[in-house]
Structures are given as structure tokens and as C-alpha cells.
Amino acid sequence: MSRSPYGTADPTLEIRDLSISFPTPRGAARVVDHVSLSIRPGEIVGVIGESGSGKTLTALAVLGMLPRGARIDSGRILLGGDSLLDKTERERRAIRGDRVAYIPQDALRSLNPTLRVGPQVGEPLTLHRSTSWAVAKRKAVELLAAVHLRDPARRAEEYPHQFSGGMQQRAMIAMGLCLEPQLLIADEPTTALDVTVQAQVLRLVREIRTEHRTAILFITHDLGVVADLCDRVYVMYSGAVVEEGPVDRIFERPSHPYTRGLLRATPAMHGPKEALIPIPGQVPLATERPKGCRFIDRCAFAIESCQRPPPWVEVEPDHKALCVRTDETGAAA
């Protein structure tokens, strides 16, 4: 079973069979293809994949903030049982920042440069609870203290450019925590940060989970961060989830050839130095995907039956891969 102690609670977020496409001159580009995932309260779930794998769009769909032109072809998104896709824009706006918080990719540009940090951090209160700015500012100082910013009262009066990268990221997290959301979506929040600062931010994320039992969806392309932080992980490739399971199982027994490739292309922290092996080829364009398995052109294990769409195979309890050759790949790991 999952190492998460929250294995049986009802999921905070459940995405079922979500597909998103963009119209292009060469037909609809399926950028998110039948993605399903779920997160329970207090669980940190990682979504890992290269840029363009659809992980950010999946997150934006949860927020109801898909870019212009994107179309949801199928699927359901349930937040604490409420179907988000059936809601109006106004209802979804009431959910954003209140029940769901989002920490965007580049926190260093996510604070408005012309406004002081304090009012920005406390702003969700004025938006969703109609509090006064004075109350929001007091709350902002508390929040900045909670994310371990030194001298929060003075910091709240400063402008974003007076903050270091790590401090801006922590301010963004503070803003996200303002109304104690059920779900926190963090989109590569540590990518732009120094390693030491990154460690502080990850520790903060873990603290949030234990203190508030917030469900956290953590999007990243950094396997090290996943190993360090997450309970469960979904591996995305070219718009689809290709493997899912508890983090330790996936690292122990990566079963989709793409997951194996990712692990072999990442330097190991401990143990003997092995040569890094890049995955040959490139991610296919959404309009030019192979008919069968989408990884077939880059896969060393490809056989005849990979020309057909692959089934989900349960490698071990709670650990599945979208590959017919899991016996081979799992054993070879």
C-alpha cells in the first residue's frame, strides 16, 4: 500500500479521464490525453514529465484557467466531491484562492512589481472574505512569519524587488496559504531557485502538509525533488500518464521504459558514478503521435504489439504502468 498514512480518506482532488485539445491547422492537438489522478488530504502527489508533457495544462484545468483556445474534450474534475467543470466562471473564481491555491512556475515574476508585498499576500482575504485592508495586512504579516521570513512586519512594507528569489517564492507560498486551501497546486516552484533555497522551500511544503493536512499537487521535472518530497507520483509523457504509484516503488521498480529512461538520465546522489544515458529521439508533437504506444519510437523494448494502444498493467499493488512489456522492464531494472 501507499506509504501515505491517508490512504483511505476520500480524495480532495480527483481528475477522471481528462482530455484537453487545442485546434491547430493540422487538426486538434490533444495536449492532455485521458489523464486520471487523485490526491487525498495531506498527501503530496508529484506529477513529473518533460516540458510539453501536459502537466501544467492539467493543473490549469483544475483552476479553470486554461489559455484561450483550449478545449476540454472529456473528463471530470472533482474537488472534495464538487464537479468543477460544471461550474460557472463566477463560481470557479470564488474557488480559486480560497479552496485551491496555485503557486506558479516562476515565482520571481509572480508578484506585482508596483505593489507592496504585504497587501499582495493578504489580498485573498479581501477578495473572498471581504475583510478590510488593515485586517488583510495583519494576516499578511502572520503569514510571512509562518513561512519563516525574518522581520515580517518590515518585509510586508517592501516591494518585491527588495526580496531575494527564495523570499519571493516564500511570499507566494504565504499568499497561497492565506485562506488555508484544501488543495495547493505548485508548478515547479523550486526550478528557479538555488539548491540551498530549494531545500528550505521543500521543507516548508512538507510543514504545510503536516500542519494543515493540505493536499498538494507538485508539478516538477526534477526527480530528486520527487524522491525527496512526494508520497505518490504520476509520470506524464506526451500528454498522458504512463506510470503511477508510490514514490519508493517507482524508484525501486520503474516499469514504463520512459520512467526508466528518466531515472537513467538523472545523476544519482549516492552510490557509484554511472554514465548518464539520455533517451534517444524527441517527444512527438501532439498532432503526430504514433498510433499505438506513444513512446514506441524512442523505446528499446518495442515489439510488434506496441503498434496497438497499450493497456494499463498492474506491476504490483497500487503501481501501474501503461506498457505491455512491464515484465521485461521491471525485471531489468
Next chain:
Amino acid sequence: MSAFADYSIRRHGLLTLGGVIVAAVIISAIFAPWVAPYSPYDLDVTLMLEGPSRAHWLGTDEVGRDVLSRTIFAAQISVKVALFAVAVGLIGGTIIGMLAAYCGGPVDTVLMRLMELLFSFPAILLAVVLMASLGTNVLNAMLAIGIIFIPGFARLARASTLSAMQQQYVEAARSIGMSHSRIILRELLPNVVTPLLVEAAVAFAYAVLLESALSFLGLGAQPPDPSWGNMLNTGRGFMAQAPWLSIVPGLALFLCVLGFNLLGDGLRDVLDPHLRD
């Protein structure tokens, strides 16, 4: 190193010069009744077309009014018209440009094609047409000049808004559930306003010039109210006997426009982040 320092001193020198001229114009406009030695309307038929003297430093006009006093009072009208016209252009253009950029799609297309339509008329012609249909008085001159300014401000506002909308903080604002109007006013406006203010300073100079042109054509300030434009028009008839009637308001106009242009250019340099150290 020293070349750069020289350059920076020169740049700020021009900005200061512009600021001083603009301040002088505005102060003499506001305090005209106290600054001017005579009333701009007092006739003295015994002193028609007198040259500069101790009593009348810049001479008198064809009905014996003090030219210096009329020039100072004329600044009042110029500043008032320019201020109002730039405000109309700035506010109207900012609203139209930001809406076009934020809404995009058909709203953007319709609004911006309308702006191009306005833009395609020569400014003076458009002003004359507007004045002809609205009637000739100072208020309508302000409105006409303001309308001429709207497309320029709208284009600038649209471009700045489009680039501000690419910024991550707009997405962050949406992600905390901010409404569209609040995003426009709180997140975008403060980031769009700087280039618009610089443009406003330059537009101010142009507004002063346009107001004079309209008054020269008899469409702006009506006699006996003094305006640099109608003073120039009067002076034209006495070019040989009394050149000061044209030279004085012409010089005032020149200095005023120069001042606002220097201020606008200087502000742009100072506020341009690429030139900031």
C-alpha cells in the same frame, strides 16, 4: 566614464530647463492677475501700436492694450485647454486601449479600427470639422483637441497592456480569484501608466500648438479673450508697423512648446528602465 557623466548631466540639464520653462508658464498662467502689469482688456486709444517702452515693456496693440499682459493672460487659456485636452485624450485613450488589449478578439478589432479611422484624418482638419459641428468656443476646442489625442494614447495603452498581460503576476492574480475589473485596475494599470504619463507631457506641447492654430483660424478663444493664436492672427496685419505684435506671442508659444518637449523627452529618459543605472 567621464563621457557618460557628461551625457547624464546634459540629459538632466535639459530636463531641468524644460521643467523651469513649464513651471514658469504654469505659474504665470495661474497668477496672471498678479504677474501682469495691466488688465488684458484695458484699452488706451492714445497708445495704439506703441513700441516697447518703460510703461509697456513689450509695446501695445492696435487698440492700445498691453502686449505683455495679454501674452501672460493668454498662457491661462493655453494651459487650461492643453490640460483638459490631454486629460480627455489620456483617460479616453487609456480606457479604450486597455479594454481592447484585455478583451481581445472582436472588441479589440472594432475599437482599434475605430482608432485608426480617427488617426487617418490630419489633426487640424479633424479639429476644424469637430469645431464646426460643435460650435466655436474654448470648451469645444478642448474637446476637439482631446478627441484627436485619444487614438495615440489608446495605441500606447493597448501595447503596454498587452505586454503587461504576459507577465506572470497577472496569472497569479487570476489564480487567487481576482475579478477582471480588479485585475485591470490593480494589477495592470500601475504597470501601464508610466509610458502614458511621458506621452502626456509630449502631447501637452502639441495641445498648446493645436489650440494656437485653432485660435489663429478663429475657432478657439474668441476676441477680446487673449490667446497666442488670435494675437498672432492680429499681429499678422501689422507685421511692418508693429512686429512685436507677432514676435511676442510667437516667442511665448515657441518657448512653451519647447519646455514641454524637453520635459517629455527628459522624463522618458529618466523613466526608461534601460537607461536607468
